[in-house]
Amino acid sequence: MGGSNDTLNSMSDTLLAHDVVQRALGEALSRGGEFAEVFVEDRSTSSAMLDQQRVEELSSGRDRGAGIRVVVGETTGFAHTADLSEAGLLSAARAAATVAREGGGGVREVALGTLREHPSNAKILPHEVDKAKKIELLRFADDIARSQGSSITQVQVALGDSVRRFLVANSEGVFASDHQVRTRFNISCVASGDAGMQTGYRPVAGTRGFELLTMEAIEEAARGAAHQAITKLDARPAPSGDLPVVLAGGSGGILFHEACGHGLEADAILKNASVYAGKVGQQVASPLVTLVDDGTVTGEWGYLAIDDEGQPGARNVLIENGVLTDYMWDHLRARKSSRTSSGNGRRQSYQHLPMVRMTNTYLLEGDSDADEIVAQTPRGVYVAQLGGGQVNTATGDFVFGMTAAFLIEDGKITAPLRDCNLIGNGPEILQRVDAVATDFSMTPGTCGKDGQSVPVGTGQATMRLSGVTIGGTAA
Amino acid sequence: MSELMQRAERILDGAKGDEKIEVYLSKGVDTEIQAYQGEVENLSSASSSGIGVRILRDSSAGAQVGSAWAGSLDESALIEVLNEARDNARFATEDEFVAFAKPDGVAGTQLALSDALVLSTPLDEKIAMALELEKMVRTGDHRIRQVDAANYSDYVAEAAIVSSEGIRASYERSGAFVSVEAIATDGTTDQTGWGLSAGRSPRELDLSEAAHDAISRATRMLGAVKPASMKGTAVFDPRSTATLLSIIGGALSGEAVVYGRSFFANRIGENVASPLFTLIDDPTDPRHFAASVYDGEGLACRRNVLIQQGRLEAFVYDTVSARRAGTVSTGSAVRGGIAGSPSAGCRALQLAPGEFDQAEIFRRVGNGIFVESLTGVHSGVNPISGDFSVGITGLMIRDGQLAEPVREITVASTLQRMLLDVLYVGSDVEWLPGSAAGQSLAIGGVAVSGS
Missing domain, CATH: 3.30.2290.10 (PmbA/TldD superfamily)
Incomplete structure (x- = not known):
């Protein structure tokens, strides 16, 4: 829990003694499991919110516990507990082992080597920052946003941080720990005008300490959110139908996350529930598309030294010059396919089973000029910010929402547009990438899958799609 | 105890x-x-x-x-x-x-x-x-x-x-x-x-x-095609309607209202919806999965009529938002588990059932689109401005009956407009997990974007 020295001391200790972890693994395998894993986690979070210029409530939280899984044939048994005593762990291990119905007889010995530790690269730990200092930042952001125009009627500023330590050990000898520090700031503004209210939003987030939140970064976000809301007061309804779309650098990574990222996760592939199953080696996208999932981008929101199964984060090329090269893998799916994990096994917390998840997913830069791309688009839509999306991996149909967009007329960015969704089919849209620029940047986001949320990054340079269905109301 | x-x-x-x-x-x-x-x-x-x-x-x-x-x-x-x-x-x-x-x-x-x-x-x-x-x-x-x-x-x-x-x-x-x-x-x-x-x-x-x-x-979705863009009537199936009602419920939160983050603010007594539309939040109805004896602050839950025959009657409040608004809690504090603080929200929404079942609504609508599932609700619906644009899959309604399946299209309007454009509320109440029950709902004048 933030602020207390006891917390700091306990956080720097080993989460669980070596021999206790070994005995828990042994117990988990005692009924004949083929694979067992113990995951111990200690997470402290804190948050503060300024709403209507009032500091509404500071909150702090602490979650500690262990998740144990046992794999027998095609079946995974899982149990979790907040009781980190040896008795608590052994009891969870027995619960997870109930899936091994035949009974293997006796406790199995598991020998673990030396713990592989991964210290955090955070410079300023969030819980060492004075709470008053955090509130000062919130107020600073609020002032900046409100000073952008009298039409700004609502400002909500939030700050959150988490310090997550985990230890993971398995029956194949993995024994590793990680220390992940994440800091997040976001600002939402409402502007009011004759035609109603409009909203603006900006996040600043990274796998970093409090050093992430410089005055410059906060000022830029606050200005950006306020201007977005003010600009949209004059927005006209978005068009309805197919048009070329230019996605500004950084904003469009979510497109690839939805259009193909989820469909390249090996759990969907092995269940033949993805339109990309069986397509390795095939041209699945325009030759301009080289897509990478990369857990090693230090400081980004989806960065990880090791994934939640102890596998080092890696840079994995998924699509190279339009050709599908590989999928993303976790331990279980890799094991079934007799290969190694790609470092994409992630879980929301010790209470969840790991599955295949993205980390930082981005499109490599091209060689076009961003301004030129707009200038060479006679009529279309320029999307300055996307707000999220959703995909059905089995059909490939996906949507993504634009939260800041403009018309392009005669090669120029003109009237602002109201919020709406764009819709497309992954394999078709990937073929329609017809220009990629050099102004690469990344955006933080939260990815939800089967009820679990994990932090991810997405990135790309300014790019154009030759046609996308725009879900507006204007003819 | x-x-x-x-x-x-x-x-x-x-x-x-x-x-x-x-x-x-x-x-x-x-x-x-x-x-x-x-x-x-x-x-x-x-x-x-x-x-x-x-x-x-x-x-x-x-x-x-x-x-x-x-x-x-x-x-x-x-x-x-x-x-x-x-x-x-x-x-x-x-x-x-x-x-x-x-x-x-x-x-x-x-x-x-x-x-x-x-x-x-x-x-x-x-x-x-x-x-x-x-x-x-x-x-x-x-x-x-x-x-x-x-x-x-x-x-x-x-x-x-x-x-x-x-x-x-x-x-x-x-x-x-x-x-x-x-x-x-x-x-x-x-x-x-x-x-x-x-x-x-x-x-x-x-x-x-x-x-x-x-x-x-x-x-029944096999062979789905992307239809041409059009304007017309959408019939939402009960599950899709439940999603729609949860969004509208969010804008009826007293907290959103006192903070000026709801398009319903300052509109009590106005006709905000079609006369067919009566929306109630009633956690005391045991048929609702979200039924509850107490709210998130430990006050008794109660039945709150929010929109009566199209007229905006009330908002739901927790203690703090009620005090800001100069009223009392409606027993509507919700909280997201131990880590969440109470806030005002709807818990168990239901629409007063209409006269017709789904088949009869199809017959009366004649031509339109049947919305079976929604995607991109979190990215395409803005509960503050009311802008509404979601991806859908469904089937065309032709001559009063379900026809060919359609996909890769969006349905768009504004929440304000959609409430006024309600044409039929189904009699087919379906009790679903989540904060709203579902039933068929026909809404006119929506823009369908396709090819």
């Missing part, structure tokens, strides 16, 4: 000086089973508990509140939580409207929300249900290529909310669910369909209904 309640009361004794404490304790067990191709894919069982504490300090200019939580009921966690909440309170703005709920004399409606069968049903029977459901879907129609996941899950949860202001509320609830996603193929393309069944215990679950739902939703 429950054991949890006794523990919660003991924590109140830890108050220092004249500070006030609110304690929220929760405890639960749950089971989750996934079946895949005739085998159990995952089996998890777990018990969890947690504590959320808020501490309030009165001061000359109002009150300050701070909060803290922990995912355990250990003594050490408890001490840490109290200290941290107390420290956090010092940094909150002194606010004359900040207060804890005080008992308001409204008695909780007695509801049977927990069924002992969840715990007494052997694990093997639950596993058998997941396997059976998977098999029913996989073998139920030759066009079903496979079942992505067939799930059984259940829980029993217990909670207590007590405070220095005299709040004493505790309850237990249980739930059991099966859900299944089918993938159908016509040889060239695939389509998916979801089926589910929910109850308070395994005996209330209807496997064949869930299986039939998944199969028919997946197979």
